[in-house]
Amino acid sequence: MKVTVIGCWGGFPKAGEATSGYLLEHGGCRLLLECGSGVVSLLQQKADLGDLDGVIITHYHYDHCCDIGPLQYARQIKTQLGQIHKPLPIYAPDGEFFKLLKWEDYTYGQSFSQDSIISIGPFEASFIKNVHPVEAYSVKITCEGRTLAFTSDTSYFEELNDFFYCSDLLISECSFYDYMDGTKAGHLNSAQAGMLAEKAQVKKLILTHLPHFGNLEDLMAQAKQNYSGQVLLAEKFMEIEL
Numbered sequence: 001m002k003v004t005v006i007g008c009w010g011g012f013p014k015a016g017e018a019t020s021g022y023l024l025e026h027g028g029c030r031l032l033l034e035c036g037s038g039v040v041s042l043l044q045q046k047a048d049l050g051d052l053d054g055v056i057i058t059h060y061h062y063d064h065c066c067d068i069g070p071l072q073y074a075r076q077i078k079t080q081l082g083q084i085h086k087p088l089p090i091y092a093p094d095g096e097f098f099k100l101l102k103w104e105d106y107t108y109g110q111s112f113s114q115d116s117i118i119s120i121g122p123f124e125a126s127f128i129k130n131v132h133p134v135e136a137y138s139v140k141i142t143c144e145g146r147t148l149a150f151t152s153d154t155s156y157f158e159e160l161n162d163f164f165y166c167s168d169l170l171i172s173e174c175s176f177y178d179y180m181d182g183t184k185a186g187h188l189n190s191a192q193a194g195m196l197a198e199k200a201q202v203k204k205l206i207l208t209h210l211p212h213f214g215n216l217e218d219l220m221a222q223a224k225q226n227y228s229g230q231v232l233l234a235e236k237f238m239e240i241e242l
């Protein structure tokens with residue numbers, strides 16, 4: 001599968017960029033993982049919004065889901081123009097925002113929880129509940145024997161090591177530097193991202209959900225203190241073939 005980073009910022013997008021959003025493609029199927037602010041605009045440089053086959057939202061914090069609204073309007077307009085002919089499934093946790101995922105006949109919600117396994121074309125997604133101020137999930141997406149692991153937002157917890165074990169790529173949030181403790185906020189720091197990658201024995205680590213302060217290169221160096229594999233910083237339109 002091909003993974004394209006659409007947005008990699010935590011909280012709010014840098015000018016001209018986006019918060020969480022990742023495009024997964026394989027065999028003509030396109031899955032959008034997270035739809036944060038700025039994602040709908042940038043995604044169109046990589047795929048037509050009418051060509052999406054599904055969307056996964058890990059939780060209802062705005063930096064992961066707030067472009068769902070514009071995406072729904074895009075699907076409406078493209079349907080009315082006769083360019084697309086089927087509603088878009090949006091997979092997300094249940095909760096007070098879930099009902100908003102249905103937009104007339106253009107999009108609809110499908111809820112998931114810890115034990116769910118979702119098939120979207122060639123992709124199979126499974127979930128583990130995170131430690132975060134709102135209900136949130138880490139996601140593992142498998143496609144033809146390759147596995148993408150994605151933390152979304154979470155404090156560190158040991159079960160993640162097994163859940164992500166031997167994944168081909170871990171995209172880990174990295175909201176803080178190693179001298180900061182993100183536990184109360186429900187986030188990982190750079191050292192914890194490295195530790196998770198090492199314990200889970202993943203083949204490669206990409207740091208994302210990046211902070212708007214400090215020297216981002218330091219995040220990589222700090223993660224490498226705990227992880228012997230390759231560490232990269234996510235950036236707009238970075239492409240990884242798995």
Ligand code: ZN
Pocket residue numbers: 059061132136153
């Ligand atoms: Zn969050």
